[in-house]
Amino acid sequence: MSFGSRLKELRLEKKSSQKQVADSIGISITAVSQYENNSRFPNENMLRKICSYYKISSDYLLGLTDVKHAPLSREEVKEKMLMSDQMDFICDLINMIHPREEHSSNEN
Numbered sequence: 001m002s003f004g005s006r007l008k009e010l011r012l013e014k015k016s017s018q019k020q021v022a023d024s025i026g027i028s029i030t031a032v033s034q035y036e037n038n039s040r041f042p043n044e045n046m047l048r049k050i051c052s053y054y055k056i057s058s059d060y061l062l063g064l065t066d067v068k069h070a071p072l073s074r075e076e077v078k079e080k081m082l083m084s085d086q087m088d089f090i091c092d093l094i095n096m097i098h099p100r101e102e103h104s105s106n107e108n
Contacts, residue, residue, distance in 0.1 A: 004038035006061055010054045010068075011036070025049040 001009075011021055011032075018032040027046065034040035035050075042050060051058050059065045 001063065002038050003041065003061055003063065004036045006063070007050070008036040010056065014054065021053065025053050 011018070016024075018029045018036075022029045022032045025046070026049070031040065035042060047058055047061070051061065056068050057065070060068050
């Protein structure tokens with residue numbers, strides 16, 4: 001899959017128009033169209049903006065990998081992590097629903 005086709009696929013997945021993409025990253029609609037049609041290639045700075053906009057790695061756009069999304073940033077990891085007390089609570093709930101085998105075998 002070419003750079004342009006990957007770029008267009010990302011835009012369609014995000015349900016964005018070329019205008020929305022252009023406005024978000026500060027370029028013209030024509031430039032977005034040219035990128036998607038492989039008639040123009042972005043410079044390094046623009047490639048960074050595109051990757052940031054779609055939250056993907058440049059390796060995906062360049063065809064070096066089929067993994068679309070870049071690893072999470074430290075801030076994103078912190079937001080998604082459960083606190084230890086939250087994890088303890090979840091484990092307690094699971095144990096209430098599905099008591100361990102050893103508890104039921106001791107009762108017999």
